[in-house]
Amino acid sequence: MPSVQLNHAQRELTVKIVYYGPGLSGKTTNLQMIHQRTQPEVRGRLLTVETHDDRTLFFDLLPVFFSTQNGFKVKVKLFTVPGQVIHNATRRIVLQGADAVAFIADSRRSASPENNNYWKNLLENMRENGLEATHVPVVIQYNKRDLPDTRTDAEIEETKKRGKEPVIGAIAIRGEGVLETLHAVLQSAYRSIDSRAHLAKNIGLTEKEFLTQVFANIDTKGTALEKDFPPKKAAEARP
Amino acid sequence: MSNPPAPARDSVLQRRLSLSDMLDVPAFAEVVKGFVELYRIGIKVFDDKGTKLADIKIGNGDFCGYVFSFPDGRSSCTGWVGRVKDGPIAPVHGARLPVLDDEPAPKGLVAAPCFTGLRYLILPIMWEGDTLGRIIFGPFLPDDMRGFPSSLTEISKNFDISKAQILVEKIRRAPESTVAKVMLHFAQLFDTLLSAGQKMFLTSQMHIEATLETNRDLEERNQRLEGMNTRLKELDRLKSAFLATVSHELRTPLTSIIGYSEMLAEGLAGPMNQEQVDYVRTIMEKGETLLKLISSILDISQIEAGKVRLSFEAYDVKDLLQSSASSVRPQAQKKGVDIEVKLPAHIERAVGDKERLRQVLVNLLANAVKFTPKGGKITASLSFSDKQPELKSAGYRIVIEDSGVGIPPDQFDKIFQSFYQVDSSSTREFGGAGLGLAIVKSFVEGHGGQVQVSSTVGQGSRFTIVLPQQPTGPVAHIAPPVQTPPEDRF
Ligand SMILES: Nc1nc2c(ncn2[C@@H]2O[C@H](COP(=O)(O)OP(=O)(O)O)[C@@H](O)[C@H]2O)c(=O)[nH]1
Ligand SMILES: [Mg+2]
Numbered sequence A: 001m002p003s004v005q006l007n008h009a010q011r012e013l014t015v016k017i018v019y020y021g022p023g024l025s026g027k028t029t030n031l032q033m034i035h036q037r038t039q040p041e042v043r044g045r046l047l048t049v050e051t052h053d054d055r056t057l058f059f060d061l062l063p064v065f066f067s068t069q070n071g072f073k074v075k076v077k078l079f080t081v082p083g084q085v086i087h088n089a090t091r092r093i094v095l096q097g098a099d100a101v102a103f104i105a106d107s108r109r110s111a112s113p114e115n116n117n118y119w120k121n122l123l124e125n126m127r128e129n130g131l132e133a134t135h136v137p138v139v140i141q142y143n144k145r146d147l148p149d150t151r152t153d154a155e156i157e158e159t160k161k162r163g164k165e166p167v168i169g170a171i172a173i174r175g176e177g178v179l180e181t182l183h184a185v186l187q188s189a190y191r192s193i194d195s196r197a198h199l200a201k202n203i204g205l206t207e208k209e210f211l212t213q214v215f216a217n218i219d220t221k222g223t224a225l226e227k228d229f230p231p232k233k234a235a236e237a238r239p
Numbered sequence B: 001m002s003n004p005p006a007p008a009r010d011s012v013l014q015r016r017l018s019l020s021d022m023l024d025v026p027a028f029a030e031v032v033k034g035f036v037e038l039y040r041i042g043i044k045v046f047d048d049k050g051t052k053l054a055d056i057k058i059g060n061g062d063f064c065g066y067v068f069s070f071p072d073g074r075s076s077c078t079g080w081v082g083r084v085k086d087g088p089i090a091p092v093h094g095a096r097l098p099v100l101d102d103e104p105a106p107k108g109l110v111a112a113p114c115f116t117g118l119r120y121l122i123l124p125i126m127w128e129g130d131t132l133g134r135i136i137f138g139p140f141l142p143d144d145m146r147g148f149p150s151s152l153t154e155i156s157k158n159f160d161i162s163k164a165q166i167l168v169e170k171i172r173r174a175p176e177s178t179v180a181k182v183m184l185h186f187a188q189l190f191d192t193l194l195s196a197g198q199k200m201f202l203t204s205q206m207h208i209e210a211t212l213e214t215n216r217d218l219e220e221r222n223q224r225l226e227g228m229n230t231r232l233k234e235l236d237r238l239k240s241a242f243l244a245t246v247s248h249e250l251r252t253p254l255t256s257i258i259g260y261s262e263m264l265a266e267g268l269a270g271p272m273n274q275e276q277v278d279y280v281r282t283i284m285e286k287g288e289t290l291l292k293l294i295s296s297i298l299d300i301s302q303i304e305a306g307k308v309r310l311s312f313e314a315y316d317v318k319d320l321l322q323s324s325a326s327s328v329r330p331q332a333q334k335k336g337v338d339i340e341v342k343l344p345a346h347i348e349r350a351v352g353d354k355e356r357l358r359q360v361l362v363n364l365l366a367n368a369v370k371f372t373p374k375g376g377k378i379t380a381s382l383s384f385s386d387k388q389p390e391l392k393s394a395g396y397r398i399v400i401e402d403s404g405v406g407i408p409p410d411q412f413d414k415i416f417q418s419f420y421q422v423d424s425s426s427t428r429e430f431g432g433a434g435l436g437l438a439i440v441k442s443f444v445e446g447h448g449g450q451v452q453v454s455s456t457v458g459q460g461s462r463f464t465i466v467l468p469q470q471p472t473g474p475v476a477h478i479a480p481p482v483q484t485p486p487e488d489r490f
Helices: A027-037 A085-095 A109-128 A153-161 A178-197 A199-203 A207-215 A232-237 B025-039 B061-068 B071-086 B161-168 B176-265 B274-304 B317-335 B354-371 B424-430 B436-446
Strands: A005-007 A012-020 A047-050 A057-067 A073-080 A100-106 A138-143 A167-169 B043-047 B052-056 B110-113 B119-127 B130-142 B313-315 B338-342 B350-352 B377-388 B393-402 B450-456 B460-468
Touching: A005 A199, A012 A027, A012 A085, A012 A178, A027 A057, A027 A073, A027 A100, A027 A138, A027 A178, A047 B176, A057 A085, A057 A207, A057 B176, A073 A207, A085 A109, A085 B176, A100 A109, A100 A178, A138 A153, A138 A178, A153 A167, A167 A178, A178 A199, A178 A207, B025 B043, B025 B052, B025 B176, B061 B071, B061 B161, B071 B110, B071 B130, B119 B176, B130 B176, B176 B274, B274 B436, B313 B317, B313 B354, B317 B338, B317 B354, B317 B377, B317 B393, B350 B354, B354 B377, B354 B393, B354 B436, B354 B460, B436 B450, B436 B460
Parallel strands: A012 A073, A012 A100, A100 A138, A138 A167, B338 B377
Antiparallel strands: A005 A012, A047 A057, A057 A073, B043 B052, B043 B130, B110 B119, B119 B130, B313 B350, B377 B393, B393 B460, B450 B460
């Protein structure tokens, strides 16, 4: 059972999202893109914590925060895990208390074995952390769709049928699919937390407000989210 | 068996960091000191619990000391310091928004005019949406101040304005907007220090946590393996106990079957025609085969259970080999296979478990007969040497050679394992459960000896047994195949 970080005394809700997946699949790139497109007032720095010995990463962290109409403070913490096999302990620590996971897969055919290994590793680490896969929703991103060996749309459709997780194609270096993935993973996180902590009833935070508060401060221009969450300037320009 | 979920270990990632987590406080105080000396304005930094992280004063000591020397001055001063340190960082309770004159200033800044006419600026420390503390600049002498306010001059009728005038001049005079600009610089520097500090703190904490987690994981794995090992050993023991019991239970009725068949065949219960006699003899023979098989299973299960103890006595090796060969000769003759025994003229008496060794020789000879076709030949030769190379001591060498089907070299090790057959078809063709050689090996090694095999497929096999003349220790014990690790010593 993930620990819902709902602190009534401090009127604060913390939502933890973990970007999981093999090394070099594009997890950090996802966070960089989100960082770039998010207004500085609502986010912290993109923190990258490295090990002392080499350039391998411990994790990246990007905090995004806002206050609800009811004056509840909401902090969304986006983490990435290190992909290197030897850092499993770190992956497990970062995964603790996650409310939802974005699994960043490399969509090249040659990357399938790696994706599978890390998928199994994710499930195993969830179990080790006492998180049940049924309680921690996972969203799959098929990244690097620009590369030659990438899977076709039809093949990705096939993947969708094999499980219940939403699957989103992406080219993270160009920002394509990044916000769509964030939206899907935040939506799943909200629903999962709401089913246990009844956010709408208890703190008056609806799914719509939750998502709007986040995406109102993110530049959604050119993404599938543009219609539902128009970029700020366009919104203000409206009569 | 399901593992309980890992205990909730609260990672540093799960908790809100405080300023003192992220700052190296003494080093930070040095930075503040440098800043204060450069700009000549006092700086105080508190965290959200009111803990002081830095407090560097400059210029105001004498003036404030003088004000403090009056009882009313002291109480007003204490009240105001409390307001600045703990009060809301908002334009309330005597604080107001700063006058910036279009100069850049940090967000959330408020101005707090002191009752003396001096001034403070208070800035909240914002970090990832949280207020982690406050930075206080001051007191400074606002450049728009014209004379002392009555709130100061009226603290006592003894208050000496001209003395206060001299003392206050030691405090830096500056426009509020200038101090705000300096504060912006300080806030930027502070932010950089915090993010560097946060990174360092998280890095070192994660190093520790990852190491602990790795250890925990290894320990858990070890425990699981140990548990599995214990279970396997227990299962193995149960298997051996079960086999031993079953073998015993089977032997008793089987002995009766053989016994009664024998009596029938001998005509003890009345005459039978030839066909009936043949049938009964077949029952007898198959019964004998079954009995041998059960005995082998019993032997193996006892060896595996670690229950076999050899009892050593002096015996004659020549006799033993002779009599073993005689016992398989009827089978060999029936098959048309010749057995030759080659013995040296004289040989020393040896010490060993005679019955177990007889079993070894009979097993090897019977095997040779089994796998040698009609017209083949088996030779069993015995020799003695004061120094057998394999043993580095005096001992006997018995070589049993046949002209049978042979064994492929890659099977040499495996044939000595329980229930192993060179190929499963040989079981059907030649019978047996593949236990004989496992028993041979265990018994020979229980004497401190060795068994070797060499063979050319299609031409024959040669089994060599080397036995010490005198086994070391009066009673040998055959270790069970699953080794138990030694107990912890400490
Ligand atoms: N061609 C291509 N390269 C990408 C894409 N996304 C990330 N990369 C590159 O893949 C490499 C690894 O990305 P990174 O985000 O560091 O992977 P991480 O190990 O999962 O954090 C970097 O060189 C990225 O620029 C993509 O969509 N297409
Ligand atoms: Mg990375």
